Amino acid sequence: MSVLKSLWAAGVARNAVFMADYAVNPLGVKSDTAIATVVEQWVEAAQKEADVLIFACNTLSIRYQQLTDSRNVPGLSQIISMVNCFTAMVECERERLVNQRVLIIGTTFTASQPIYCDILTDNVPGVVVSSVAATALERVIARFEPWETESNEVITSDLRRALESTDVAVLACTCFPMAMAQLKLLFPRVRFLDPGEYCARLLEDRAEEEKNELRVRVTGHVVETQRVTDFASWWLGAGRVTS
Incomplete structure (x- = not known):
């Protein structure tokens, strides 16, 4: 969420999907193999819903860099990691x-x-x-x-x-x-x-949308979707947040 706030402050990525992946939280204590599996899951999810994937998670970003330095993923024009x-x-x-x-x-x-x-x-x-x-x-x-x-x-x-x-x-x-x-x-x-404050400058397509819109996707049963959307509305301060 902090990365998205920085992107919106820069006037980019206004039409976004945020995946709160509580099904794997806390991820940073899991094995390399388990983290690699989540990397693939995020890529597959992004292919269905987005043009650009931002790994807004340092754990996944580092594991992604370890798995491959660069690759073309069908359906995604760009992948940005926290690395x-x-x-x-x-x-x-x-x-x-x-x-x-x-x-x-x-x-x-x-x-x-x-x-x-x-x-x-x-x-x-x-x-x-x-x-x-x-x-x-x-x-x-x-x-x-x-x-x-x-x-x-x-x-x-x-x-x-x-x-x-x-x-x-x-x-x-x-x-x-x-x-x-x-x-x-x-x-x-x-x-x-x-x-995360330096993410906006990495976007290749910086076309600006007129309004901020966020769709929230929540996995697992740790936190209710409504709680995530309520927090997103408060934290981001402006824009339409739906689930």
Whole structure:
């Protein structure tokens, strides 16, 4: 949802389908094989409903990049992953990241993979990169569950310690930008970056629609469709949201 908000703010992707795939949540703790299966499911779903597929999930994006660097998918004119967005972010922020301590906050899978560290160290002089998994934070945000900013169950000791020891934190889970305000209050010295904010510039077809329209698709039984559509209407602020 955070990626879509950034796209709409840029005046693009106004006619969108958002798949809230709760049938596989939390995805970041599953096996490589299971994640690869979900990649294929998303591609197949996109072929039926869209022209462009945006993997607005870092876990799926990294696994997609591992499976294939590039391929033509019938019915899809473009596929954008969060790895592409991360790369665009590094290109834009390069000068401000020089000699900085950068923390990658993601799911267990994302935090365990070297790709984001490699992109940073290959492009930014003097950068020091670390990563931390924040599965509990992802879970409560994705499921719209209430949480206290001082809760050690959500902001774990590992996450808190990592944030207290960094200059920049990259929110490498697309749920996390929805908690950015709380994170900034807790860690005011840290600069938070959202790779999803760099997605709009990657779209090859930037034709603008007159109105924002979103169709929500929900899988699984963890969260009701109405709850997702209600949140989307509130979070996005403008546009027609249906299911």
